[in-house]
Amino acid sequence: MPDSLRCQHRRSLLKTLACSTYFALQGCGKASVSRKTHIGDRPIQVVATTALVADLVRNIAGPKRVQVVSLMGEGVDPHMYKGSPRDVRDLAGADLVVAGGLHLEGKLIGVLHRLGHQKPVHLLGDELTTLAESKKLPDPWIRDDGMPDPHCWFDVSLWQREAELFSQILCDYDPSHASEFQTNLKNYSAELIKLDAEIRRDIDLIPADRRLLVTSHDAFRYFGRAYGIQVEGIQGLSTESESGVRRTNQLVDLVISRRIPAIFVETSVSDDNVKALVEGAQARGHKIRIGGSLFSDAPGAFGKPEGTYAGMLRHNVRTFVQAMTQDLKPLTENRSSPFKPLNG
């Protein structure tokens, strides 16, 4: 990230730090009061901020005991999302509110803060930080100037930790159904372990010197750390910061020197900066294209395969691997490709 943008980004993070400090003072990183609500046999109403968090809630809660609503759906940028009148109604009716935390929902932090005086509001990432500190475990996050990167779902093992945390939250909230939630966690964890192994196997199809992922914004650093890929975002961590010409030129140099055949747009972020990078590289005679659209901060449409966390990651990995190996037929045709052809 260029220095000027880094400063701009840092200022926006510092603006929200005052609020998050308040959360930390509430104990365990929760923006919540620890009031138990007797809900009887009616379904627990959970409001999740993002569609990814809602998917995690569904997997742990199961279909019967909990009804989950996601404030943000397909293609929504959580960094910029400010909420709607309908969200106010949903939040008012919620028994439990769950957010990604770590400043992901940068514009909703005040709302979540105020709500935490009335009902349990859990910021999963922030609570994992506190949990790691209390157990003297290593800090799980990638940090910039001390601020954690919120895009942790791209490391499946971190998502699993969030699933374990949410299972505990739900067991505490509704102990009478704890065994059901624990069974759901066990099944979901098995699915995540399988997903993690699949990703490793698929990334292995890309030659080591091509394991470079260039996208619109810095959402994929956990993906890079977990699966051995160099990742470069044209924008910074938050879509609030604007990409600069200097950053674009740096990345043009990089993709040319590494002979990278494709870079990627994101479904929830404008693709202008990616197009500018492609044009910049092509103007210097380098053959490069947009390799496809990746889901970064929001999954695909609810009900579609890409509408779940696991489906979204599978789509991303398939898109990335295909684009980076397409021109390497002699190298890959002898391997059994796990991919079905992509449309378009």
Ligand SMILES: [Zn+2]
């Ligand atoms: Zn993001």
